[in-house]
Amino acid sequence: xxxxxxxxxxxxxxxxxxxxxxxxxxxxxxxxxxxxxxxxxxxxxxxxxxxxxxxxxxxxxxxxxxxxxxxxxxxxxxxxxxxxxxxxxxxxxxxxxxxxxxxxxxxxxxxxxxxxxxxxxxxxxxxxxxxxxxxxxxxxxxxxxxxxxxxxxxxxxxxxxxxxxxxxxxxxxxxxxxxxxxxxxxxxxxxxxxxxxxxxxxxxxxxxxxxxxxxxxxxxxxxxxxxxxxxxxxxxxxxxxxxxxx
Amino acid sequence: xxxxxxxxxxxxxxxxxxxxxxxxxxxxxxxxxxxxxxxxxxxxxxxxxxxxxxxxxxxxxxxxxxxxxxxxxxxxxxxxxxxxxxxxxxxxxxxxxxxxxxxxxxxxxxxxxxxxxxxxxxxxxxxxxxxxxxxxxxxxxxxxxxxxxxxxxxxxxxxxxxxxxxxxxxxxxxxxxxxxxxxxxxxxxxxxxxxxxxxxxxxxxxxxxxxxxxxxxxxxxxxxxxxxxxxxxxxxxxxxxxxxxx
Numbered sequence: 001x002x003x004x005x006x007x008x009x010x011x012x013x014x015x016x017x018x019x020x021x022x023x024x025x026x027x028x029x030x031x032x033x034x035x036x037x038x039x040x041x042x043x044x045x046x047x048x049x050x051x052x053x054x055x056x057x058x059x060x061x062x063x064x065x066x067x068x069x070x071x072x073x074x075x076x077x078x079x080x081x082x083x084x085x086x087x088x089x090x091x092x093x094x095x096x097x098x099x100x101x102x103x104x105x106x107x108x109x110x111x112x113x114x115x116x117x118x119x120x121x122x123x124x125x126x127x128x129x130x131x132x133x134x135x136x137x138x139x140x141x142x143x144x145x146x147x148x149x150x151x152x153x154x155x156x157x158x159x160x161x162x163x164x165x166x167x168x169x170x171x172x173x174x175x176x177x178x179x180x181x182x183x184x185x186x187x188x189x190x191x192x193x194x195x196x197x198x199x200x201x202x203x204x205x206x207x208x209x210x211x212x213x214x215x216x217x218x219x220x221x222x223x224x225x226x227x228x229x230x231x232x233x234x235x236x237x238x239x240x241x242x243x244x245x246x
Numbered sequence: 247x248x249x250x251x252x253x254x255x256x257x258x259x260x261x262x263x264x265x266x267x268x269x270x271x272x273x274x275x276x277x278x279x280x281x282x283x284x285x286x287x288x289x290x291x292x293x294x295x296x297x298x299x300x301x302x303x304x305x306x307x308x309x310x311x312x313x314x315x316x317x318x319x320x321x322x323x324x325x326x327x328x329x330x331x332x333x334x335x336x337x338x339x340x341x342x343x344x345x346x347x348x349x350x351x352x353x354x355x356x357x358x359x360x361x362x363x364x365x366x367x368x369x370x371x372x373x374x375x376x377x378x379x380x381x382x383x384x385x386x387x388x389x390x391x392x393x394x395x396x397x398x399x400x401x402x403x404x405x406x407x408x409x410x411x412x413x414x415x416x417x418x419x420x421x422x423x424x425x426x427x428x429x430x431x432x433x434x435x436x437x438x439x440x441x442x443x444x445x446x447x448x449x450x451x452x453x454x455x456x457x458x459x460x461x462x463x464x465x466x467x468x469x470x471x472x473x474x475x476x477x478x479x480x481x482x483x484x485x486x487x488x489x490x491x492x
Contacts (some may be wrong), residue, residue, distance in 0.1 A: 024396055029386035054389060095407065137403070138410055140275035143300060150270055150399045157383070157400050161341070164384055200482045212475060221465035229458060236446045240486040 001105045001115055001163050006032040006110065007152055008070045010127065011118040013039045018058055019050030020149030026054035028156035033061040034070040039118075050149075067115065067127055072182035074113040076104050076221075079123050079131035080151055082144055087211050090133040094155055097135050098162035108180070114155055119148055129211050130181070132218045179227045187227050188214060194234045197241035247351045247409050252278040254316045256373065257364040259285045264304055266395030270367030272300035274402035279307040280316040281374040285364075296395075301326045304317045313361065313373055319438055322350050325369050325377035326397055328390055336379040339402055342382050344408035360401055365394055376453065434460060435472050443487035 003145075007025055012035065025033060035042055042063065046125060048055045064070050066188055071077050078097060092100070097114075104112055115131060117123035137146060137154050146154075179187070192210055195201035201209055222230075247258055253271055258281065260263055271279060281288055288309065294301045309317050317323045324343060327335075338346070343360075350358055361377060363369035374380060383392060383400050392400075425433070438456055440449035470475075 020393065020396075022392060026389045027385045028391075033337060052391070052393065070396060094403075114275050132489065137272045138406060140406075142271045142275075145298070146273050147266065147269060147298065150266075150396065151274070153396045153399055155402050157340075157403075160386075198479075198486060200479055209475065212472060216466050216468060216472045216476075220462050221432070226458060226462045229455065233441065233444075233446050234324050236444050237483050237486070240444060240483075240488075242486075 001101065002029050002159060003031055004105055004110065005030055005101070005159055006034055006071070006074065006111060006113045007156070008034045008067070008113050008115040009038070009116065009148070010036040010037060010067060011039050012042075013069070013119050014147065014148075015040050015042060015044040015087045016050045017119065017148040018042050019047035019052075019055065019148075021152045021166075022051040022054040024049075024053075024063075024149050024153035024156050026057055027153075029161040029179050030156050031057060031060075033057050034113075035061050035063045036067055036070050037065055038063065046225050065129060068182070068185060071113040071115070071130075072180065073111055074181050075110045075135075076112045077115060077131045077181055079115045079128050079134050080117070081128060081134040082122055082139075082146075082154070084143075087129075087208055087215065089128065089131070089148065089215055091231035091246070094135060094137055094158040097133075097155065099160035100167070101159060101162045107177070110246035113181075114152075114159075116148060116151060116213065125211075128212050132221065150153045168219065178202040179222045179224045183224060183227055184222070185216055187222075187231055188217075190231055190234050194241070197238055197244070199241075247347065247412075248405060249277055250351055250356065251276055251347070252280055252317070252320065252357060253283070253370055253402070254280045254282060254313070254357045254359050254361040255394070256282040256313060256361065256369065257285050258288075258394065259365050261286050261288060261290040261293035262396075263394040264288050264307075265293035265298075265301065267391075267398045268293075268297040268300040268303035268307075270395050270399035272297075272303055273385055273399075274406040276405065277303060279303050281299055281307050281309045282313050282316050283311055284309065287291050290372075293433065313376055313386075317359040317361070319357055320348075321353075321356040322358045323361060323377045324358070324377075325361045325362070325374050325380050326401065327374060327380040327382055328385075328392075335374065335377070338381045339403040340378050340381060340383055340453070343379075343401065344404035347408045348412055349407060360398075360405075362394060362397060375417050414439045423470045425468045425470045429470060429473055430468070433468075434463075436477055436480050440484050440487070443484055443490075445487075459480055 007030060043058055047058050051058055104110060137151055139146060253276060289304055293304055297304055350356060385429055386390060
């Protein structure tokens with residue numbers, strides 16, 4: 001189970017934090033690390049030193065340009081969020097996240113991504129809205145900014161606790177495959193295109209429309225077949241839309 | 247409760263680890279730090295930098311020569327131990343430790359010490375035998391050496407979890423009203439009417455289409471506002487549908 005949990009770091013600035021993250025992961029037997037647009041060289045003397053024997057995870061990290069590439073194959077994407085945002089999103093505690101993992105990963109094709117933002121500014125709203133849920137580590141309200149690797153350590157610890165707690169429960173519906181992140185993003189792009197075409201949505205005055213529709217849809221954890229139905233509806237709707245003013 | 251939990255570091259070699267420990271403590275609202283015979287100067291540029299705003303805990307740390315002085319007033323002393331020793335000792339998991347804290351600290355004069363050993367060699371047998379119990383953070387057996395501050399972070403997190411479990415939970419999103427059953431049924435009727443109008447759905451050959459859309463939608467537990475958005479989309483879609491053959 002643990003090998004199908006990916007740690008995703010976005011825009012990390014300090015090589016030491018990448019090394020310390022690798023150490024925290026390896027301590028808990030996580031092994032899948034992805035770096036999205038790091039703002040530093042990942043492999044330095046500092047990162048290798050802080051990895052303290054887990055630098056093979058730094059060397060093996062996949063480096064990609066976008067969050068989408070990092071989580072395309074994931075069936076559950078959870079963003080670490082320090083604070084509640086204007087648009088509330090499904091929120092888990094670290095323990096609730098751990099408790100969910102055996103079920104989430106019961107299907108051998110399932111993959112979970114835990115996404116961590118920049119040291120100085122965390123995850124953007126756009127990034128948070130690509131997540132099924134957010135996880136908040138309950139901290140001192142007067143001093144809530146955890147070190148990046150410390151945050152990874154706490155969540156990795158809860159992942160390992162969940163794994164140690166026992167064998168995964170039997171999958172409820174083994175043949176109902178969940179949509180992957182990439183499939184969901186194709187759907188959201190199709191949805192937005194259609195809403196523009198029918199004149200419901202004006203991207204110039206978005207009013208959180210797509211964010212609200214994302215939140216609603218992600219909360220339901222769509223299956224692939226359900227997404228196919230929704231895309232069929234969008235395709236038929238698009239055909240009825242008036243031609244664009246061009 | 248949290249103010250009566252003391253973190254005790256014995257023989258620490260690296261100022262950065264003292265600073266990172268202070269940060270981990272303050273993140274979880276622990277405030278009592280004692281340093282036993284540190285093997286480095288505790289207050290350095292590196293420790294202040296790694297404390298990242300929690301350096302008041304480093305400045306306020308009590309520095310003593312012996313474990314006895316550091317824990318003299320404590321009613322429970324727990325040593326962090328990486329491995330089982332020749333003489334088995336009462337052993338707690340981090341979660342079991344957390345679960346015990348409210349009871350242990352129910353008396354306002356009670357104090358708990360969590361004792362951490364040297365970066366290179368941990369606690370000596372003599373030190374471990376001064377503890378009421380040992381706590382072992384379950385790690386990857388192939389890579390069990392946690393960074394000192396990471397170990398403090400995990401135990402401090404469990405302390406805070408235990409404290410929060412006794413606090414009344416904050417209400418979550420009190421103003422996000424869920425849609426009522428009646429509102430949902432109006433929506434499903436509107437949805438089916440629209441899918442017929444655009445030619446996607448033929449009630450004569452339903453193929454469980456509406457059942458699947460219901461299951462998907464109900465799983466998300468829609469809020470009233472979300473349903474209003476979805477009904478707005480349906481209304482705009484209906485307007486584009488061709489007139490019925492009548």
